[in-house]
C-alpha cells in the first residue's frame with residue numbers, strides 16, 4: 328500500500344476519506360490543492376501529513392521557473408501555506424522545517440536553479456523513504472513487548488494510511504503478527520470521522536489480522552470483559568515531559584487502562600517529539616458539522632446544535648507505560664528518556 332507518491336512532478340495521494348468504499352488516487356502539482364487535501368483529511372495522520380507537505384513543497388519548486396532566489400520564494404510561500412493546514416501534528420512542522428533547512432543550505436552553496444530543484448525533490452523523497460524505514464524499525468522494537476495471546480486495543484488509524492507506509496502503532500501490531508504471534512486486535516470506531524472503523528478495520532482485514540470493531544463507548548466494557556491486555560496507539564505531538572497529544576478519546580482510554588491494569592503504549596517516530604521546549608499543545612478544533620452528522624451523510628441531532636469538536640486530547644505521562652520510537656522505548660521518567668532520543 329503506497330498512500331503517497333511523487334510522479335512526473337506531481338503529488339499523487341490516496342484519498343483516505345473515500346476508504347473503505349473506493350480506492351481512489353488524486354494528483355496535483357499545486358500546493359494549494361495539497362494544503363486542502365490535508366485540511367479536508369483526504370490525507371491524515373501525523374507522519375503522512377508531514378510527508379505530504381514535503382512532497383507538496385517539492386512539487387511547487389519542481390514546476391517553477393526562474394533563478395534560485397525565485398525558487399526559494401516559491402518554496403517559502405508553499406511552506407507557509409502548508410504550515411497553516413493543521414496545527415497539532417508536530418511531524419508537519421518538522422518536515423517543513425527540514426525542507427526549509429535544505430533550501431537554506433543550497434542557497435549558501437550557491438547551486439544552480441536545476442540543482443536546487445533536483446536537491447529539493449530528493450530531500451522530500453528522502454523524508455518519505457525514511458518514514459517507512461523508521462516504521463519498520465519501530466515495528467521490530469515495539470513487537471518485543473507483544474506476547475502470544477495479547478488482546479490489543481488501538482484507537483484511530485496509525486497504519487499505512489497514516490504514514491508513508493507500514494504504520495506506527497499498527498506497524499508494531501503488524502510486525503508481531505508477521506512474527507507469528509497469536510494476537511487479537513480491538514479497534515475503536517473513532518468518532519467523529521471514523522478512522523478506526525473505516526481505515527484501521529480496512530488495513531487489519533486486508534492483512535488477515537483477527538480484529539473486532541467497537542464503538543468508542545465500549546472501551547471500558549472491552550477491558551472488563553474482553554480481556555484487553557495492552558493498548559497500543561499513535562501520537563500527533565509529544566512534549567519532552569511525556570505529555571502525548573493524540574486522537575480525541577486517547578486520554579479517556581489511558582484512564583481506563585490505568586484502572587484496569589492494562590499497559591498503555593504510544594508508538595511514534597522521534598519526528599513527533601516537539602523540540603521547541605513548549606509546554607502547551609495547540610488542539611485543533613474542527614467544524615461542528617463533523618459532530619452533527621455522520622460523515623456529512625446523515626444528520627444526527629437538531630439543526631444548529633452547539634457542539635464541541637476538538638480533534639485531539641492530551642494524555643499525561645503518568646498514564647503511559649512506554650513510548651516506542653525508532654531509537655528505542657522510552658520509559659518514565661520521560662523527561663530524561665525522551666530527551667536522550669532527540670539530542
Ligand SMILES: CSC[C@@H](O)[C@@H](O)C(=O)COP(=O)(O)O
Nearest residue numbers: 371372373483485489561562574
Ligand atoms: C501514525 S498516525 C498517529 C496519529 O496521527 C493518529 O493517531 C491520529 O490521531 C490521527 O489523527 P487525524 O485527525 O486522523 O490526522
